[in-house]
Amino acid sequence: MRATYEVLCEYGYAGLTIQRIAEAYGKSTAAVHYHYDTKDDLLAAFLDYILGRFRDAVHEVETTDPERRLDLLLDRLLVDSEDHRDLLVAILEMRSQAPYVDAFAERFQQNDEYVRYMLRTVIDHGVREGAFAEADAEHVASALLTIVDGARTRAVVLDDPDALATARRAADEYVTAVLLDEG
Amino acid sequence: MRATYEVLCEYGYAGLTIQRIAEAYGKSTAAVHYHYDTKDDLLAAFLDYILGRFRDAVHEVETTDPERRLDLLLDRLLVDSEDHRDLLVAILEMRSQAPYVDAFAERFQQNDEYVRYMLRTVIDHGVREGAFAEADAEHVASALLTIVDGARTRAVVLDDPDALATARRAADEYVTAVLLDEG
Numbered sequence: 001m002r003a004t005y006e007v008l009c010e011y012g013y014a015g016l017t018i019q020r021i022a023e024a025y026g027k028s029t030a031a032v033h034y035h036y037d038t039k040d041d042l043l044a045a046f047l048d049y050i051l052g053r054f055r056d057a058v059h060e061v062e063t064t065d066p067e068r069r070l071d072l073l074l075d076r077l078l079v080d081s082e083d084h085r086d087l088l089v090a091i092l093e094m095r096s097q098a099p100y101v102d103a104f105a106e107r108f109q110q111n112d113e114y115v116r117y118m119l120r121t122v123i124d125h126g127v128r129e130g131a132f133a134e135a136d137a138e139h140v141a142s143a144l145l146t147i148v149d150g151a152r153t154r155a156v157v158l159d160d161p162d163a164l165a166t167a168r169r170a171a172d173e174y175v176t177a178v179l180l181d182e183g
Numbered sequence: 184m185r186a187t188y189e190v191l192c193e194y195g196y197a198g199l200t201i202q203r204i205a206e207a208y209g210k211s212t213a214a215v216h217y218h219y220d221t222k223d224d225l226l227a228a229f230l231d232y233i234l235g236r237f238r239d240a241v242h243e244v245e246t247t248d249p250e251r252r253l254d255l256l257l258d259r260l261l262v263d264s265e266d267h268r269d270l271l272v273a274i275l276e277m278r279s280q281a282p283y284v285d286a287f288a289e290r291f292q293q294n295d296e297y298v299r300y301m302l303r304t305v306i307d308h309g310v311r312e313g314a315f316a317e318a319d320a321e322h323v324a325s326a327l328l329t330i331v332d333g334a335r336t337r338a339v340v341l342d343d344p345d346a347l348a349t350a351r352r353a354a355d356e357y358v359t360a361v362l363l364d365e366g
Contacts, residue, residue, distance in 0.1 A: 089282050095340045096279040099272050108340050143353035150333025157278045157291050170326035177360030
């Protein structure tokens with residue numbers, strides 16, 4: 001997975017080959033093929049790995065205070081990606097292939113469902129505790145993920161170093177408006 | 184351009200060839216090559232064409248009432264794309280190639296600048312007229328385009344038929360919060 005990460009960051013999705021992964025991995029292509037039949041199988045496993053890392057990062061968010069917890073989740077989604085610009089480039093290529101590669105579409109859908117569930121849970125929790133105003137948690141979670149996905153796309157397509165910070169600020173404004181009733 | 188549109192919708196970016204365009208155009212590949220050296224040259228011209236169409240659609244928005252005008256611009260950006268799902272798929276592929284193809288990066292940046300300028304202008308106008316609250320027009324325009332780009336990405340990657348409607352609703356909530364002071 002580390003070898004895949006390195007090759008993706010250096011060559012992008014189109015330039016990723018089993019040969020290059022084997023070189024980064026320090027083994028033969030046969031050793032790579034032993035685990036993965038095709039490049040897309042390997043990349044599907046890589047998406048599982050990235051999702052697993054994201055889940056681990058989310059589990060480190062230990063606070064149960066809803067406002068603080070939502071804040072930290074949005075940081076994980078928007079601020080932490082700033083250091084991984086090359087990975088964002090490769091992931092946008094894989095995203096654009098989702099209509100053609102079922103294994104990618106499945107992973108992106110699973111990932112989205114998982115993050116939407118996390119957001120919905122903290123929103124519902126905050127509404128029950130009275131920390132947030134009454135809200136359609138499912139819609140708010142989808143709206144926040146629309147901002148996250150927009151930022152990731154814009155960071156890559158427009159090569160805009162401010163895309164994630166702009167989105168972080170917009171997400172705050174949105175949360176204040178729909179969940180915090182005048183903040 | 185119509186032939187390019189048809190081929191893109193049917194085969195996507197990766198499946199687009201000069202041969203297929205020539206067939207849809209009803210001419211020889213030489214006739215296509217007379218105008219465009221490469222597939223990417225042709226697609227850069229196609230992006231100019233799409234941008235031109237979008238400008239025409241924007242010019243049809245004749246109202247000068249700021250709130251109504253902003254509403255109609257957001258409809259053009261989010262509602263009107265609903266009928267062009269195949270085109271969204273092909274455009275996301277081209278977007279993902281922007282880091283590798285300068286001609287694409289330029290077009291997407293130009294397009295974004297143009298739309299941001301349109302949004303900024305209507306926001307500034309509304310602020311001057313007192314229809315909108317004081318606001319950082321540049322930030323609000325970028326935030327709205329983050330929502331638009333997120334919706335377009337999600338419509339394709341998650342194959343989510345509600346992605347544009349969710350974003351349209353989120354854009355309304357955002358505009359109400361930052362420009363309308365309690366709607």
